[in-house]
Amino acid sequence: xxxxxxxxxxxxxxxxxxxxxxxxxxxxxxxxxxxxxxxxQRYVQTHTLVGEAADSLRASRGxxxxxxxxxxxxxxxxxxxAAALATAAGAEAGRILLEDERKFIxxxxxxxxWAREREIISLEERD
Numbered sequence: 001x002x003x004x005x006x007x008x009x010x011x012x013x014x015x016x017x018x019x020x021x022x023x024x025x026x027x028x029x030x031x032x033x034x035x036x037x038x039x040x041q042r043y044v045q046t047h048t049l050v051g052e053a054a055d056s057l058r059a060s061r062g063x064x065x066x067x068x069x070x071x072x073x074x075x076x077x078x079x080x081x082a083a084a085l086a087t088a089a090g091a092e093a094g095r096i097l098l099e100d101e102r103k104f105i106x107x108x109x110x111x112x113x114w115a116r117e118r119e120i121i122s123l124e125e126r127d
Contacts, residue, residue, distance in 0.1 A: 006071040006112040034093035039084040042074040
């Protein structure tokens with residue numbers, strides 16, 4: 001499996017609450033609608049929490065300001081991504097999602113990267 005991780009920062013004009021609400025209630029259904037055309041196998045949103053515990057943890061490591069959330073998407077392979085984007089439906093779906101992302105994500109401050117997961121501890125081991 002191939003994974004895309006997208007570390008999201010909101011547009012400065014949005015509160016964290018407004019950003020997360022739009023992302024979950026508007027953008028997520030849009031991704032679901034276009035998942036087949038893009039051959040997306042799985043999509044997860046991780047909404048960051050704020051507060052003293054989060055600030056303390058970040059400060060204890062000397063970390064930079066946190067993200068407003070992380071989107072994770074999985075595909076079967078690099079070839080599957082390329083095949084999806086080579087179709088008219090896939091290209092159009094990608095365009096539509098990017099257009100919507102511009103409404104709530106500070107794209108210039110939101111890194112994304114392709115990766116392969118290497119599981120160290122599985123849920124099955126924990127049971």
